[in-house]
Each structure stands twice: as structure tokens, then as C-alpha cells.
Amino acid sequence: MGLLKSYRLRMERKRWRVRAIRKRRQLTSVKNRTSQIAKSDIIVFCTLRNEVVRLPFFLKYYRELGVDHFVFVDNGSDDGTTDYLSAQPDVSVFGTNHSYKRSRFGVDWINWLLRKYGHGHWSLVLDVDEFLVYPFCDTRPIRALTDWLDASSVKSFGTMLLDMYPKGPIDSVKYEAGRDPFEHVHWFDSGNYTIQKNERYGNLWIQGGPRARAFFADKPERAPALNKVPLVRWDRSYAYVSSSHMLLPRGLNLVYDEWGGEKTSGCLLHAKFLDTFTSKSAEELKRKEHFANSHEYKAYHSGLSDDPDLWCKWSEKYINWRQLEILGLMSKGNWA
Amino acid sequence: MTVGFVMLVHDALDRAAQVARHWSEHGKPIVIHVDKRVDGPTFEYFKGKLADLENVRFSDRHACEWGNWSIVAATQSACELMLDTFAEVRHVYLSSGSCMPLRPVEEIQTYLDERPRTDFIESVTTDEVDWTVGGLDQERFTLRFPFSWKRQRRLFDRYVDLQRRLKMTRRIPDGLTPHLGSQWWCLTRQTLSAILQDPRREEFDRYFKRVWIPDESYFQSLARLYSTQIESRSLTLSKFDFQGKPHVFYDDHLQLLRRSDCFVARKIWPQAERLYREFLVPASRALVMAEPNPLKIDRLFSRATERRTRGRAGLYMQGRFPNEGWENGKTSGRYTVFEGFTDLFEDFEAWIARRTGNRVHGNLFAKDRVHFAGGDAVYNGALSDSAPLREYNPRAFLTNLVWNTRGEHQCFQFGPADDQKISEFLATDGNAQISVISGAWAIPLFHSNQNFSELRKEAAHLQRVETAHLDLLRMGKTKARVRIWSLAEFIENPMENLQTILDEIGGIGQRRLSEVPVMADLSGFGQFLQNLKNQGMSPHLMGDFPLIQDSAEKPQGGRPYLVK
Numbered sequence: 088m089g090l091l092k093s094y095r096l097r098m099e100r101k102r103w104r105v106r107a108i109r110k111r112r113q114l115t116s117v118k119n120r121t122s123q124i125a126k127s128d129i130i131v132f133c134t135l136r137n138e139v140v141r142l143p144f145f146l147k148y149y150r151e152l153g154v155d156h157f158v159f160v161d162n163g164s165d166d167g168t169t170d171y172l173s174a175q176p177d178v179s180v181f182g183t184n185h186s187y188k189r190s191r192f193g194v195d196w197i198n199w200l201l202r203k204y205g206h207g208h209w210s211l212v213l214d215v216d217e218f219l220v221y222p223f224c225d226t227r228p229i230r231a232l233t234d235w236l237d238a239s240s241v242k243s244f245g246t247m248l249l250d251m252y253p254k255g256p257i258d259s260v261k262y263e264a265g266r267d268p269f270e271h272v273h274w275f276d277s278g279n280y281t282i283q284k285n286e287r288y289g290n291l292w293i294q295g296g297p298r299a300r301a302f303f304a305d306k307p308e309r310a311p312a313l314n315k316v317p318l319v320r321w322d323r324s325y326a327y328v329s330s331s332h333m334l335l336p337r338g339l340n341l342v343y344d345e346w347g348g349e350k351t352s353g354c355l356l357h358a359k360f361l362d363t364f365t366s367k368s369a370e371e372l373k374r375k376e377h378f379a380n381s382h383e384y385k386a387y388h389s390g391l392s393d394d395p396d397l398w399c400k401w402s403e404k405y406i407n408w409r410q411l412e413i414l415g416l417m418s419k420g421n422w423a
Numbered sequence: 424m425t426v427g428f429v430m431l432v433h434d435a436l437d438r439a440a441q442v443a444r445h446w447s448e449h450g451k452p453i454v455i456h457v458d459k460r461v462d463g464p465t466f467e468y469f470k471g472k473l474a475d476l477e478n479v480r481f482s483d484r485h486a487c488e489w490g491n492w493s494i495v496a497a498t499q500s501a502c503e504l505m506l507d508t509f510a511e512v513r514h515v516y517l518s519s520g521s522c523m524p525l526r527p528v529e530e531i532q533t534y535l536d537e538r539p540r541t542d543f544i545e546s547v548t549t550d551e552v553d554w555t556v557g558g559l560d561q562e563r564f565t566l567r568f569p570f571s572w573k574r575q576r577r578l579f580d581r582y583v584d585l586q587r588r589l590k591m592t593r594r595i596p597d598g599l600t601p602h603l604g605s606q607w608w609c610l611t612r613q614t615l616s617a618i619l620q621d622p623r624r625e626e627f628d629r630y631f632k633r634v635w636i637p638d639e640s641y642f643q644s645l646a647r648l649y650s651t652q653i654e655s656r657s658l659t660l661s662k663f664d665f666q667g668k669p670h671v672f673y674d675d676h677l678q679l680l681r682r683s684d685c686f687v688a689r690k691i692w693p694q695a696e697r698l699y700r701e702f703l704v705p706a707s708r709a710l711v712m713a714e715p716n717p718l719k720i721d722r723l724f725s726r727a728t729e730r731r732t733r734g735r736a737g738l739y740m741q742g743r744f745p746n747e748g749w750e751n752g753k754t755s756g757r758y759t760v761f762e763g764f765t766d767l768f769e770d771f772e773a774w775i776a777r778r779t780g781n782r783v784h785g786n787l788f789a790k791d792r793v794h795f796a797g798g799d800a801v802y803n804g805a806l807s808d809s810a811p812l813r814e815y816n817p818r819a820f821l822t823n824l825v826w827n828t829r830g831e832h833q834c835f836q837f838g839p840a841d842d843q844k845i846s847e848f849l850a851t852d853g854n855a856q857i858s859v860i861s862g863a864w865a866i867p868l869f870h871s872n873q874n875f876s877e878l879r880k881e882a883a884h885l886q887r888v889e890t891a892h893l894d895l896l897r898m899g900k901t902k903a904r905v906r907i908w909s910l911a912e913f914i915e916n917p918m919e920n921l922q923t924i925l926d927e928i929g930g931i932g933q934r935r936l937s938e939v940p941v942m943a944d945l946s947g948f949g950q951f952l953q954n955l956k957n958q959g960m961s962p963h964l965m966g967d968f969p970l971i972q973d974s975a976e977k978p979q980g981g982r983p984y985l986v987k
Contacts, residue, residue, distance in 0.1 A: 223673070223675060226673065226674055226675035227673050227674070227675065228694070230694065231673055231692055231694070234671075234692065235671060238668060238671070239666065239668060245741045245742060246741060247740065247741045276804070276805035277804050277805065277827070278803065278804020278805065278806065278823045278826060278827035279804055279805050279806045279807065279823055280740075280819070280823070281815060281816035281819035281820075281823075282739050282740075282741075282744055282816075282819060283816070284744065291741060291744055293741060294815075295819075297805070299807075299812060300801075300805060300807045300809075300812070303812075304807055304809035304811060304812050305809070305811055306811070307809075307811055307812045307815035307816075308815065314741060342741065342742065343740075343741060343742050343743055343744045344731075344734065344742065344743055344744075344745070345744065345745060345746045345749065346732075346745065346746065346749050347732070347733055347734050347743075347745045347749045347750060347751045348730070348731045348732045348733060348734045348743065349730050349731060349734040349735065349738070349740075349742045349743040350731070350742040350743070351731075351742065352740070352741045352742030399801045399805055400801070401801050401802065401803055401804060401805045401806075402805060403805075415735065415738045415740055415826060416740060417740070417741070417742070418730065418734075418740065418742040418743065419727065419730060420727070420730060420731050420742060421664050421665065421727045421728055421730065421731030421732075422727065423670060423723050423724055423726070423727035
């Protein structure tokens with residue numbers, strides 16, 4: 088990488104950091120328990136809006152993995168999310184009614200909170216419908232992974248977002264708070280992902296899956312990005328560039344091996360397609376607060392009214408991480 | 424006579440204390456070295472936890488840093504204390520705070536009692552070692568290493584470079600042959616005291632102070648001078664990955680560790696509750712006199728290294744995206760590409776599927792859609808038949824298809840009317856078997872009912888595309904196995920040509936061919952080509968086609984050919 092390019096990226100990173108610092112004024116502390124955070128705690132950072140139904144299972148899932156603290160940005164919920172979160176003993180809540188879109192889809196807020204509370208911690212940046220699966224996650228807590236990454240001098244952990252869907256119409260089974268969404272929404276596409284390298288940031292750009300197949304078959308370049316780097320040993324000089332898809336400095340995006348080997352990697356099971364999705368996508372369409380003028384939601388909306396079933400006969404039913412590893416959707420790398 | 428444990432401890436003190444207590448309560452003397460970098464209160468707390476145990480001592484503390492002398496110094500002083508304090512000790516077992524006994528202490532004791540003169544220390548000469556990381560093996564002993572590898576990497580590397588360039592070497596002390604091996608050993612009092620009380624110790628120490636990673640060579644080399652009986656292996660199960668970092672054991676390794684019959688394992692993840700609970704119990708079983716057998720664990724870890732360094736061929740995912748040329752197989756298995764065959768033969772796909780038992784697709788790269796076998800709209804792995812999706816990344820489409828159908832052999836048709844972006848990939852993929860009948864695309868044109876001017880334009884276009892494609896297949900970096908026939912060549916002996924292809928594919932059709940599929944009617948085709956020529960187009964890919972088919976001698980398509 089040339090000096091000039093390196094300088095430019097450095098400036099860009101600085102710009103994102105300054106932007107995050109500026110946007111901190113949009114956040115008000117609703118319930119700040121960050122003083123509880125201990126030196127080696129693992130912290131989840133998450134922006135959400137009206138997700139009270141999903142939260143109980145989300146918190147349960149990550150507590151069981153061994154996450155110690157949660158930091159939420161509540162973007163104007165009015166369904167009781169705020170109260171629910173404030174009542175949790177290991178949760179800090181920051182509220183804002185400012186534009187999600189103008190905070191670059193929450194990235195600026197999260198960058199600020201990471202800078203303030205994530206420094207020196209293993210930090211997990213997630214959406215409330217994303218569930219991390221990593222090698223041995225059924226027998227080893229997440230700290231086993233982060234300890235191992237520390238010992239290997241690895242600072243970031245790469246994943247792919249794996250869209251999960253039900254068999255039959257999306258709204259056929261009602262999701263109830265606290266239930267495991269993958270009881271019904273447990274089908275996925277196993278082998279239709281495409282990868283390109285983003286030369287600017289060095290990250291992989293992964294697309295595909297049921298969304299590309301069902302909603303973007305005519306305009307695949309618009310299919311959503313599935314590459315994510317959600318788990319990072321944070322340093323205040325880092326910054327996410329776009330959602331948790333990529334970050335700076337660009338070395339953190341190098342979660343893949345370029346010389347034929349496999350680096351240890353995981354999946355984020357994406358429980359997007361619950362029955363709440365239809366109403367949510369209608370609402371998001373109205374709010375126009377999403378990426379690329381909510382193009383994605385438009386596609387879902389029209390796609391789902393035509394044929395609401397993402398399932399096909401080649402859909403794979405989720406069993407466990409070992410299955411994903413055999414299918415080549417994640418890798419143990421040299422963690423044994 | 425007993426075995427005494429020397430423990431080098433620097434973190435996870437609670438676990439270290441637990442293990443120390445376990446050994447101590449089984450009557451084994453222990454000397455613990457705690458890294459000086461552990462702060463005072465923590466050390467006192469740790470000491471307090473073991474205060475009630477009479478056979479535990481703490482040796483002088485050194486600040487230990489990986490890769491340099493301090494670890495040896497710490498070991499020396501702890502061993503001296505052990506030999507001086509506990510006269511009944513016959514074997515000294517060097518362990519760390521993250522070691523854990525896998526078998527009852529009595530079994531280790533019995534094992535050592537049966538071998539009272541044996542030193543268990545992995546000790547191999549540098550020529551035989553292939554596990555050194557960083558390319559330093561012999562040079563560990565002939566260069567000087569005053570800088571820290573972890574903290575002063577740049578200085579470390581530069582100084583190594585400088586010494587290499589100036590051809591600086593150090594003299595190895597007389598009589599000493601450098602040996603390397605695991606840091607975790609078990610030596611007899613005789614050997615250990617001979618090393619520690621050697622009149623030349625000062626000389627050796629001075630030398631090893633500037634050797635890199637002396638903890639893997641100091642005792643390993645010196646034991647060779649005094650030991651009467653060396654078993655060159657470690658009693659501690661300790662595996663290193665390709666970066667030279669020890670593998671860690673977790674709760675889910677429980678059965679594997681049990682069955683390994685090793686005495687001590689390292690490293691154990693400090694929070695592996697279940698392992699500590701299961702192994703640190705008073706002996707609850709009858710003594711077993713098995714030899715340690717870490718084969719299964721070895722295999723597990725070598726597979727992990729293999730996965731990390733070579734990966735699974737043909738796989739592209741978030742953790743593996745090899746640079747050009749480093750794929751170690753661009754696709755995960757063999758596949759066959761047929762070009763021109765469906766034009767020449769009727770119902771070729773069904774025929775080849777029948778003959779080989781393979782999955783035979785139509786034109787996967789057709790412009791309208793992906794023609795999967797059976798006309799499916801979605802295929803294995805939920806691959807879509809949408810042409811735009813495929814064209815968005817044709818490479819990924821093909822590698823996905825081959826990956827998704829691992830264990831099967833895919834065949835598909837390709838031709839100049841298809842999207843050509845995949846062309847170069849096909850040519851450079853060693854797994855591709857490509858058979859081309861060049862110019863066969865003219866046959867459907869010949870049979871079609873189009874205006875001749877359109878036909879000519881179309882023919883010119885297809886010929887241009889196929890020529891470019893053939894150029895790719897013939898270029899120097901082509902790795903695919905390519906067979907190209909012109910149409911004229913091919914129909915001279917279709918059966919033999921098909922047989923060659925079938926032999927290459929393998930599969931169930933191993934018998935000699937006795938029939939070829941029904942061939943398209945070619946009577947008048949020579950004239951058709953002549954007409955194209957007359958119109959100013961030059962069809963050359965078909966080879967030399969006679970103007971008038973000699974229909975009397977040559978059998979017409981459809982009639983079975985005889986077996987040779």
C-alpha cells in the first residue's frame with residue numbers, strides 16, 4: 088500500500104472518529120451502568136428501535152455465551168423497549184430521537200460508544216436479530232475464543248451473515264417474546280454466496296443467500312452485504328466505516344487468509360424473517376431511514392407480496408455450527 | 424524416593440494453586456517459581472493459598488520473558504532449591520501453571536520408579552528439527568540475540584540480518600552439541616545435579632544467555648553430556664500450532680485427554696471447569712499401567728494446522744479467499760465441459776448421463792438462464808437459475824456449484840452463444856476437462872429456418888467468439904485438460920473420440936462403446952458452408968469439410984457404428 092493511500096485512509100479514519108465525537112451530543116444517557124464494566128469484560132454494542140419482542144431471547148443468548156455487559160442505543164422506541172432495557176442489571180441504555188440515516192445507520196453513535204466504553208475490550212457490534220455462532224460455541228464460551236484470539240495476536244474475528252427463513256410464508260408462525268427464533272426460522276441457503284475483494288478497505292464483500300435469490304435476482308449488485316466483522320478487540324483509534332461490514336485501520340478487515348489457508352471464522356445467524364418482518368418492512372418503508380433510500384425494503388415489500396416463501400427444496404435445515412463448518416460457511420481454522 | 428514438581432507460574436494463579444495443592448496433598452514436594460512481574464499482593468495471596476502445605480516452597484523470583492534466558496534462570500534456581508530441600512526426590516518434573524495431571528500421581532510415580540535412571544527430555548539435534556518457527560534453528564546457537572522478540576521485533580530482526588550479512592558467528596563451547604526439545608522435561612537427580620554443579624556451568628550459562636529460546640535448548644543440550652539414559656520425549660503432552668503457540672485444551676477435549684494416557688497436559692484453558700473438576704480428584708480408579716499415547720490428539724492438531732495453512736480446496740468463504748495462484752485447487756473437484764457436442768448429437772445430455780451416471784447439465788452459462796440438469800429453477804446449495812445473478816460473479820457460481828456437489832462429477836455444455844466471462848477461469852482451472860468440437864455451432868444454424876443474411880451475421884459472430892475462446896484454451900497458463908477437434912476431424916471417428924472422453928471421466932461406463940448417440944443430419948452441410956463462403960464469410964473452425972458428403976460410403980448419422 089502506497090504512502091498516499093495509507094495517509095488518505097488515516098485521514099478518513101480520523102474523519103469518522105471526529106464525526107462520532109460530534110454525534111455524541113445526540114445521545115442522552117437513559118440508564119448508564121457502564122461503571123460496572125470490569126477490565127476484561129466482553130461488551131455487546133447494539134442500536135435498535137422497537138424490538139421489545141426480540142430482546143428477551145437476544146439478551147439470554149449472549150448472556151449464555153458469556154457476554155458481560157450490553158450497551159444499547161435506543162433510537163426512539165415507543166413499544167416499551169426503553170423500559171425493558173433499563174430494568175436489566177447488565178445493560179446501559181442511551182437514547183436518541185435523531186435520524187438513524189444521518190448517523191450513517193447508527194455507525195456514528197456506535198463508534199462513539201465504542202470509543203468511550205469499548206477501549207481495550209473485546210466488543211461485539213450487533214443488530215438485535217443477529218446471533219453469533221463460532222466454532223465450538225456449544226461447548227466453549229465466547230471468552231475461550233477471545234482468549235485464543237489474544238494468544239494468537241488476532242484483533243478481529245470475521246463472520247458471514249447467514250439469513251435464516253421459515254418454510255412457508257414468513258408470517259405463518261407467530262414469534263413470541265423469549266422464544267428461540269430458530270425453532271421455526273431454521274432454513275438457510277448453503278452454497279450461493281459470491282465474494283469480491285474491496286481493494287480500498289481490504290475487506291471481502293460477500294453477497295448472496297435467499298435475499299439475493301428472491302429479491303435481487305435482476306439486480307444482484309444491490310443485494311445486501313453479508314460480510315461482517317462484529318468482534319473486535321477495540322481500541323479508541325479504530326472506527327467502523329459502514330455498519331459492521333468494515334472498519335479502519337484496514338488490517339482489521341483482513342479476517343481471511345490469502346495464501347490458501349482458512350482463518351477461524353463464524354456466522355451471524357440472521358433472524359430477520361420472523362412474522363414481525365412484514366409489518367416492520369412496511370414501517371421502515373414509510374420512515375425512509377434505511378440504506379440506499381430503503382431500496383432493500385422496497386424489494387422485500389414487493390417480493391414478499393408476490394411470493395412470500397423463501398424456502399426451496401435445496402434449503403438446508405440448521406443443526407449446529409459443525410454443520411456450517413462442513414458446508415464451508417465457517418471455519419475452525421487452527422483452533423482445535 | 425519420589426518425584427518432585429517444579430512449577431513455573433506467571434498467570435492464572437488460582438488454577439496453578441489448585442494443581443500444586445493436588446500434587447502436594449498426594450505427598451509430592453513442589454517448588455514454585457512465580458514470575459517477578461506478578462505484583463506483590465497477588466503473590467502474597469497466592470502464597471497464602473498454599474501456606475498450609477508443608478512440602479511447597481517458593482524459589483527466588485525472576486522476571487520472565489518468553490524466548491530469553493530468564494526462564495532458564497528461574498528453572499535453575501527452582502531446581503536447586505528442590506534438590507537441596509527435598510533429599511528424597513529422585514526425579515524432578517518441570518511443569519507450568521497451566522499444566523494439569525491427567526493420571527493419578529501414583530501412576531506417574533510407579534512409571535518413574537520402574538525407570539529410575541531414565542531422563543525424559545525431548546532432545547534432538549537441529550538437523551532433525553522441522554518445527555522451529557521463524558526459520559531459526561542452527562542459527563539459534565551461532566548468532567547472538569540480545570533483543571526481545573516480542574517487544575523489540577524490529578531490532579531483533581535487523582540484528583539477525585546484520586549478523587548474517589557480516590557472517591558473524593559465535594563459537595559453541597567445546598564438547599557441546601546443540602539439541603532442541605520441549606521445555607517440559609523430567610530429569611533424574613543425578614543428571615540435573617550434574618548440570619547444575621558442573622564446573623563449566625559458568626561458561627555454559629554465559630553462552631546460553633545469548634542463545635535464542637534457551638529454555639528449549641539449555642537442559643536439552645546439557646543432558647546429553649551427563650545422562651546415561653535419555654528417552655527423547657516429553658512426558659508432558661504439549662502441542663504447538665504452526666505459529667509456535669501452544670494449543671489449548673478445553674472442556675470438550677475431556678474424552679480425548681482421558682484416552683491419551685498422558686501424564687500431564689498443557690496448556691489447559693484456566694476456565695475449563697470440567698477438566699479441572701474431572702482430573703484433579705483423588706485417585707478413584709485402579710492403577711493403569713498404560714504407555715502415553717497421544718496419537719489421536721496429534722492427529723486432531725495436525726488436521727487443524729493443515730486447515731489453517733492449506734485449507735479446503737475450492738472453498739471461498741469469509742475466512743478463506745486465496746490470492747490468484749494460491750487456491751491449491753480453484754475448484755473442489757473434477758468436472759467436464761462439453762462444447763459443440765449437443766449441436767452434433769441429438770439428445771447428447773441424456774446419453775452421456777446414461778453412460779457415466781454423472782449429473783449432466785445443459786448450458787449453465789446460457790444467456791437466458793442457467794440450464795441445470797432437469798431444468799430445475801434452483802439447484803444444490805440453493806443456486807438460482809437467474810442469469811444476472813450468475814453473470815454477476817460467474818466464477819463464484821461455478822466454484823459454488825462444484826463445491827455444493829462434492830462427491831459428484833458435474834458435466835455441462837458450453838458454447839459461443841453463452842456468456843463468455845467464465846472462459847478464462849475454465850482454462851486456468853486444473854480440475855476442468857474441456858472437450859471442444861470447434862465449429863459445431865454451425866449445425867443448428869444449418870438446420871434453422873432463418874434468412875441467410877442473418878445466418879451469416881450470426882455465424883460470423885459465433886466464430887469470432889469461439890476463436891477467442893480457443894485462443895484462451897491454447898494459451899500457456901492453461902491448466903485445464905483440453906481436447907479440441909474440428910467438426911470435420913471429430914466426425915471421422917466419433918466413437919473413438921467419445922471413448923477417450925468417457926475414459927477420462929471414469930464413472931460407471933467403463934465398457935467399450937458400441938454405439939454413439941444419434942448424430943444430426945449433415946447431408947448438405949458442406950454446401951451450406953460453401954454458401955457462407957460465397958457470401959464472404961470464411962467458416963474455418965469446422966475444419967475441411969467436403970463440399971459434397973460422400974453419403975454412399977460413410978454411414979449416416981443414426982446408424983450404429985461397429986466396435987473396433
